[in-house]
Amino acid sequence: MKNKIAQTIAVLILTTLILSSCLYYVKAEDSATKGENSVNNENTNQTSNSVNTLSLNEQKEQVEQELAKAEEQLTYVQEELSESIVQLQEMDDKIREYQKTLDQVNKEYQDLQQKVSESEAQLAEAQEKYDKKSNLLKKRLVAIYKHGETKYLDVLMNSRSIIDFVSKYYAVQRIAEMDAKTIEELKETKTNLEKINNELEEAKAQMKITKIEAEKQTVVLTNTRTVYENQKNSLSESEKQLNAQIETYKKQQEELENLIQYTINGSTYELKYSGGVMIWPTLESSYITSPYGSRLHPIQGVVKNHDGIDIGGKTGDPVYASADGIVIYSQFNTGGYGNMIMIDHGLNAEGVKIVTLYAHGDKLLKNVGDTVKQGDIIMEMGSTGNSTGPHVHFEVRKNGSHVDPKNYLSAN
Numbered sequence: 001m002k003n004k005i006a007q008t009i010a011v012l013i014l015t016t017l018i019l020s021s022c023l024y025y026v027k028a029e030d031s032a033t034k035g036e037n038s039v040n041n042e043n044t045n046q047t048s049n050s051v052n053t054l055s056l057n058e059q060k061e062q063v064e065q066e067l068a069k070a071e072e073q074l075t076y077v078q079e080e081l082s083e084s085i086v087q088l089q090e091m092d093d094k095i096r097e098y099q100k101t102l103d104q105v106n107k108e109y110q111d112l113q114q115k116v117s118e119s120e121a122q123l124a125e126a127q128e129k130y131d132k133k134s135n136l137l138k139k140r141l142v143a144i145y146k147h148g149e150t151k152y153l154d155v156l157m158n159s160r161s162i163i164d165f166v167s168k169y170y171a172v173q174r175i176a177e178m179d180a181k182t183i184e185e186l187k188e189t190k191t192n193l194e195k196i197n198n199e200l201e202e203a204k205a206q207m208k209i210t211k212i213e214a215e216k217q218t219v220v221l222t223n224t225r226t227v228y229e230n231q232k233n234s235l236s237e238s239e240k241q242l243n244a245q246i247e248t249y250k251k252q253q254e255e256l257e258n259l260i261q262y263t264i265n266g267s268t269y270e271l272k273y274s275g276g277v278m279i280w281p282t283l284e285s286s287y288i289t290s291p292y293g294s295r296l297h298p299i300q301g302v303v304k305n306h307d308g309i310d311i312g313g314k315t316g317d318p319v320y321a322s323a324d325g326i327v328i329y330s331q332f333n334t335g336g337y338g339n340m341i342m343i344d345h346g347l348n349a350e351g352v353k354i355v356t357l358y359a360h361g362d363k364l365l366k367n368v369g370d371t372v373k374q375g376d377i378i379m380e381m382g383s384t385g386n387s388t389g390p391h392v393h394f395e396v397r398k399n400g401s402h403v404d405p406k407n408y409l410s411a412n
Contacts (some may be wrong), residue, residue, distance in 0.1 A: 001160050024337065084235055085243055094245065096254070098224060102217040110211045119200040126196060130189045133182055220324045230390050249336075253304070256335030263342055264355050264400045267328045271346025277410040278322035279374055281358060281394050282381060286313045289391060292404045307402040308357065308395035315362050315390045317381040321372040322356050322394075322408070330364050338384025339364050343372060357395035360387045 050260055225313060280286075290310035329342035337359035345354040362382025372378060383390045396405045 033264040081241055084231070085239055085246075088228065088231055088235070088243060089246055091224065091231070093142070095221065095224050096250070097226060098217060102214065102221055105210060105214045105217055109207065109214060112207045112210060116200060116203045116207065119196055119203060123196045123200060125194065126189060126193050130186065130193060133186055133189070136182065156173070165231075172184050229390075243327060252335045256333065256337060259335065260342070260357065260397070260398050263329045264353065264397060267326075267344045267353075267355075269326050269328075269346070271325065271344060273346040273348040274324070275348060276323075278356070278396075278405075278408045279320060280311075280409060281320050282311055282392050283317055284312055286311050286317070288312075292406065297358055308393050309405050310391045310393050312389070312391045313381045315380070315382050317390070317392075318377045319358050319361060319379045319381055319392050321355075321374055321376045322376050323374050325356075325372060327366045327368055327370045327372060327378070328355070328366050330366055330370075333359070333385065336386035338387065339382065340385075341366060341378050343378070351398075352398050355397040355400075357393075357397065359393035359395075360385050360391060362390075 016324060028195045040123075050242060131376055176327045199253055212312060232240070232243065288309050289312040290306055292307075292309050293305055319341075323345045325345040326342040328344045331340070339361035339365060340357065340359045341361065344358050345356065358379060360382055361384065362380035363380040364374075364378075365380065366372060381390050381392050392406055396403050396408050
């Protein structure tokens with residue numbers, strides 16, 4: 001009778017054990033409320049000097065004269081260029097665009113290759129873990145099938161004391177919990193395996209498409225270059241010299257833009273752009289001699305959109321930091337901008353990096369890494385690089401792309 005009672009108690013304990021192991025994995029997660037950090041944007045106050053009506057009229061006339069000269073230069077440049085050079089340069093622009101597209105496609109292909117390699121490594125590692133746990137679980141299930149549940153009862157019933165019974169009870173409970181955990185881990189691993197495998201197949205499919213696009217772009221680029229070289233050889237000696245000048249200038253412009261992008265992307269300062277109005281980057285009596293988007297003619301035959309504004313003045317005039325930030329570039333640039341400074345002002349409310357650029361300085365007064373405040377003198381105005389007279393070339397960049405600086409400067 002006592003044995004039957006003991007067996008009944010053992011069965012009840014085992015039942016409780018199984019139920020508790022099943023409930024072991026039911027979890028509830030409390031969601032935490034995230035607080036938002038408030039950012040106070042400070043408005044920048046600036047004082048402006050009063051300017052009489054006569055000086056404003058003089059400035060207006062001077063600007064109109066500068067623009068008239070630019071239009072005359074455009075006519076002169078167009079008359080100087082032969083039709084052969086114009087056609088050749090248009091073809092050269094296409095070649096550069098094809099090369100840019102090809103470089104981008106090749107980069108995408110390399111990124112996909114890297115992704116495929118990483119996915120294959122993850123897949124192999126996940127598969128190994130899955131196989132290992134699966135084999136262990138299979139062995140456990142086979143053992144349970146052979147011996148049945150009475151094995152657990154035998155273990156409990158053969159206890160020598162109540163302490164030994166409790167110890168074995170918790171040991172059996174731990175085994176059951178580990179089995180249940182193994183099953184859950186196997187489910188998660190299998191789901192992860194399927195996800196990685198799907199991503200791998202998508203990446204491989206995209207690689208095929210990208211490879212075809214790269215091959216197509218390569219053929220177009222090669223054929224266009226062949227036509228270009230044949231036409232270039234048919235130019236007269238004077239045309240060849242002018243064409244070489246134009247090619248050199250274009251290369252310099254590409255290198256300059258690459259340098260600007262590299263500098264901006266390489267800046268890892270954690271700054272916040274406070275917004276508000278940027279101050280005029282030089283003396284208030286100065287004026288814009290070449291607006292944003294206007295056409296420039298650095299050498300014969302080249303017409304290029306202006307990435308910033310040119311502000312005229314005298315050699316030695318102060319150039320101010322338009323907003324708070326950190327200097328990320330300060331040296332002479334051989335690509336045409338001469339002495340150049342770039343300032344990282346940080347990320348705005350939309351997460352866009354704001355950078356300003358100041359070029360053609362006579363003397364640099366700040367170094368890379370210097371922290372500057374709005375209004376600090378960062379360089380002296382000059383005419384270094386490709387320049388026809390003292391001025392400061394001022395740019396505003398959003399995530400590397402140039403925008404009209406007037407949208408950031410005060411109305412004054």
